[in-house]
Amino acid sequence: MKQWRPEEYSKLYRDSLLENVIPFWEKHSPDWTNGGYYTCLDRQGNVYDTDKFLWLQGRQAWMFSLLYQQVEPREDWLAMAKLGISFLSNYGRDHNGDFYFSLTKEGAPLVQPYNIFSDCFAAMAFGKYGLVSGEKVYTDQAVGIFQRILERQANPKGKYNKAFPGTRPLKNFALPMILSNLCLELESLLPSEMVEKTLDDCIREVMVNFLDPETLLMFENRTLENEFSDTFEGRLLNPGHAIEAMWFMMDIAKRRGDQQLADRAVEIMLKQLERGWDKEYGGVFYFLDSKGHPPQQLEWDQKLWWVHLETLVALAKGYEHTGNPECMAWFEKVHNYAWGKFYDPKNGEWFGYLNRKGEVLLDLKGGKWKGCFHVPRALFQVWKSLEKGLR
């Protein structure tokens, strides 16, 4: 696997999406009895647990809606999307309209709405599904959920927030990062002032407030004054998160025709990758402490599927938007690592969790956090970004 041309990568990613990954989820995940999807799938695709996690229900419904919209209007893909949309719609929300974190297979609530990203991925799903199906009830719901997310932004965990108020207020990178993607996803449904204001806010948060201008490292948590906090939370780096955010920024740059923003996103993305890359064993670390202290996360040195897939997307888009040859060189390196370690040639789809040395730690294809999302979305994005070939 080397010295391929961009369009050869593009073809591999397209073929793998349509012939390997999507068929895996079509075959193993739908729950035609209760609605929704099973995501706890073992190496072969067998269901080993039936709980339904709302992040993954929303993400899979979005994914099949995207395929219908962007690849081919196949009725079975629309039906697959609808399966998750109906389940979310029937069982997903509490009396406030907030989304639970998980449900039983039949849809009874298991874990309370403590996690606003359930709502983010539900909005993403309803928006895309509503657009492709033409069912206005779902686009309306998407807008309503989006507005409620903006309202909850200051305290997204609500009463489940365990931080004592006032002692050490910190803000977290994840929500502005996800909003920068969600806002573009829902763009056609939202008032344009709301879109522009949200994008402006996201760009400022992501590209300025969470960034250390000296090192160009992106931090997971900052003080309310956008300063470094010398605490476990404040020192935390999550290179995969930061790299994923950079391709969201490239998408905004493209939408706005802002080449400066694209160039800056590529520069920052490459910095996270240099810092996050494990020079001894290859792969990108999950968590690091910016001062080199021991992080609290025991899984800090593990290699996770989504980190590597989002890195491939960011590199492909970086190449597409800037032609920077470093992007293509890094793409080749990360591609070889990821396809050599995560991809399962025997049973299809990708492993999710490797140890530091790149050995499989858990051989599941799906679980509480891994579903039909990062693998197919990244395959789709790389396919499209590299389709046009050499720049």
Next chain:
Amino acid sequence: MKQWRPEEYSKLYRDSLLENVIPFWEKHSPDWTNGGYYTCLDRQGNVYDTDKFLWLQGRQAWMFSLLYQQVEPREDWLAMAKLGISFLSNYGRDHNGDFYFSLTKEGAPLVQPYNIFSDCFAAMAFGKYGLVSGEKVYTDQAVGIFQRILERQANPKGKYNKAFPGTRPLKNFALPMILSNLCLELESLLPSEMVEKTLDDCIREVMVNFLDPETLLMFENRTLENEFSDTFEGRLLNPGHAIEAMWFMMDIAKRRGDQQLADRAVEIMLKQLERGWDKEYGGVFYFLDSKGHPPQQLEWDQKLWWVHLETLVALAKGYEHTGNPECMAWFEKVHNYAWGKFYDPKNGEWFGYLNRKGEVLLDLKGGKWKGCFHVPRALFQVWKSLEKGLR
């Protein structure tokens, strides 16, 4: 390291406690300025973070009170205990009297009282310190905290509980397990009916309700009817937890003169050890799924200091109480693993976190969860259990 006599082990554990481990914490942890202890200590003992976690404040104050009571009434040990007691007493509790999870170094609350084990270890500390110092205010507080723990038992997380009520009510092993130790700790301070009732309840929970009678495996979570739940939580095994609970049971058996209980605890302990032992790389796994499915815990295959130290205590006590030669054979095996991998001959004390292969994953000596507790308590317990030599 092999074919030692029990009293030789005993001497090693005693010497290591008094000449290596306790001096490490005496030198590096006290915060004489603000009170309390620093526990985030790097390999050399340098403070790398100043937050104070209440589990560890209570546990260290208890540890030094125990040394004063059981080893030697040294004034500096009492002062060290008092340092944590005053800090807990001044800053530890919210307006309900519940203990925060963490504080800044100055004592400002950081994380709310969502975790009842902060209260358990505070009660343990106040009780022991009150007894050895003769300051009745602390023994009174210990009794009050203990009563409040019993009141909160049905919903220990209070409003921070994220489980939706009623869908899948499960009970967790940790609280009855910890109560079985705490109740003996506070025995002399509590009404005897309360002690006997609490011990009876704990024995029933631990030895019957959380145990699968076929396999003798101890489960972390059971239904309210004491049944297996075929869910992530219900399938979860934590061999270190179960093994530690078995030495708590042996202590109760000794206190009650109940040889049958001691024998049963040894039998169950050995089963967890056989199941939990990593036959490929040695050491005891952190988490397992009882059906062999992928656990949710990414750290499942790591080797943790406390698991191995509590196993050594359980084996030493098992040998002391039953003379079972399997206990001594296992002791030797676990001893060789633990002293070869966790003990740090260069800088003293023990590493906390190894990867599956036994390589150091984080070289800290203390952090959010590791303080002055499992290492010194286990060294003390093994010293005392094996002191009398061969049975």
